[in-house]
Amino acid sequence: MAQPYSALSTEEIKGKLEKFYQLYKIYQGEDLKLDMSRGKPCTQQLDLSMGMYKVLEDTRDFFSEDGFDCRNYGILDGVPEAKRLFGELMGVPEEQLFIGGNSSLNLMYDALAKFMLLGNARSERPWCREEKVKFICPVPGYDRHFGICEELGIEMINVDMLPDGPDMDAVEALVAQDASIKGMWSVPMYSNPEGTTYSAETVRRLAAMKPAAPDFVLMWDNAYMVHHLEKERRDSLPNILDVCAEYGSEDMPLVFTSTSKISLPGSGLAIMAGSRRTMAYMKKRILAQTIGPDKINQLRHVRFFKDVDGIMAHMEKHAAIIRPKFELVDTMLHRHLDGREIGRWSRPYGGYFVSFFTLDGCAKRVEQLCGDCGVKLTAVGATYPYGKDPHDANIRIAPTYPSLEELQKAMEIFCLAVKIASLEQAAR
Numbered sequence: 001m002a003q004p005y006s007a008l009s010t011e012e013i014k015g016k017l018e019k020f021y022q023l024y025k026i027y028q029g030e031d032l033k034l035d036m037s038r039g040k041p042c043t044q045q046l047d048l049s050m051g052m053y054k055v056l057e058d059t060r061d062f063f064s065e066d067g068f069d070c071r072n073y074g075i076l077d078g079v080p081e082a083k084r085l086f087g088e089l090m091g092v093p094e095e096q097l098f099i100g101g102n103s104s105l106n107l108m109y110d111a112l113a114k115f116m117l118l119g120n121a122r123s124e125r126p127w128c129r130e131e132k133v134k135f136i137c138p139v140p141g142y143d144r145h146f147g148i149c150e151e152l153g154i155e156m157i158n159v160d161m162l163p164d165g166p167d168m169d170a171v172e173a174l175v176a177q178d179a180s181i182k183g184m185w186s187v188p189m190y191s192n193p194e195g196t197t198y199s200a201e202t203v204r205r206l207a208a209m210k211p212a213a214p215d216f217v218l219m220w221d222n223a224y225m226v227h228h229l230e231k232e233r234r235d236s237l238p239n240i241l242d243v244c245a246e247y248g249s250e251d252m253p254l255v256f257t258s259t260s261k262i263s264l265p266g267s268g269l270a271i272m273a274g275s276r277r278t279m280a281y282m283k284k285r286i287l288a289q290t291i292g293p294d295k296i297n298q299l300r301h302v303r304f305f306k307d308v309d310g311i312m313a314h315m316e317k318h319a320a321i322i323r324p325k326f327e328l329v330d331t332m333l334h335r336h337l338d339g340r341e342i343g344r345w346s347r348p349y350g351g352y353f354v355s356f357f358t359l360d361g362c363a364k365r366v367e368q369l370c371g372d373c374g375v376k377l378t379a380v381g382a383t384y385p386y387g388k389d390p391h392d393a394n395i396r397i398a399p400t401y402p403s404l405e406e407l408q409k410a411m412e413i414f415c416l417a418v419k420i421a422s423l424e425q426a427a428r
Ligand code: PLP
Pocket: 039, 102, 103, 104, 105, 106, 142, 187, 192, 221, 223, 257, 258, 259, 260, 265, 266, 270
């Protein structure tokens, strides 16, 4: 068993550092180009969905089940068979869904831009007329959520993620006393980057909140709702709209998901859902914006997946490809770091990321060491609002895109970088 680095003598630290610098130089000489920065499916995963393009080509039937010619203008919120499929998947009545475009992030940006410009169904005035608009951001979190807030001038407040979701004591206290807090981000299942799924108790406490802002919005980004990695261990999440209905807060959540990591990112379907009142309001606004989405893509998806079982079977194929990559990351981290007390990491049962914490003050150095060796990581700080990790400790590892061989090499270098950064800090 390796010793904690904090127990090493100055001489031992020096000796180890010399050895590790030598090894690092060898890796540097290999002229590597490895990317663990973004949560992208690998080519093998993308290939799983190519049959989608054959289903329509073969039949050349472009009519939805109610006889609408999907090649033409029309149908604002989705063809009936697509609404039925995703309504069933998400546990939401069809009339409370909007299927539009190819990116849920785009829907989220668009929703918040609308609220800034016009307010939401419960607003007294547009948010841009308020002196200040603030959002609660569970951290570490998804960089692009934070990017939307930054772009729209929404001030972000960090709340720590705990093993069962955001720190609800902090969230409840904040929303109850500050009416300028208009919303909160949530990735409630297999969160980005931790892989945490909110507990039933956390979901209940969120639904039971009594925000001071009457138009508070819970941005419920359920991007990884069917992205399990294991067969035996699957997280589950209560239906936020149902739980909110029990507390009379059904107008609070705005639910999002997409098929980006089910079918093809950028060529998938994005879906938004909410209460009847919320969705009537949103659809009215969207009507001014578009005549309708790409319905042919909706047909393609429904005819390829057929039903919810079809989606679940497809997700098992994804899991079979990426599970070994997550296992490899975990194995390598244990092999190289156990006992040294220089890092901790998540072991998710789904989603796309592993969240790693170095000792405070070491993450940027790890990023630099990896970068100088040809291993690209998600920018350190990106998992926090304004790109500022107060502890300089969190690193998001995205293992899905590289091949197993590339990942093994990248993780060897990553672990070496963690050791070097920790020893350098100990030597100071
Ligand atoms: N939401 C989360 C939590 C994500 O991690 C991602 C992509 O990484 C997205 C949304 C992007 O979704 P889309 O491709 O539907 O815009």
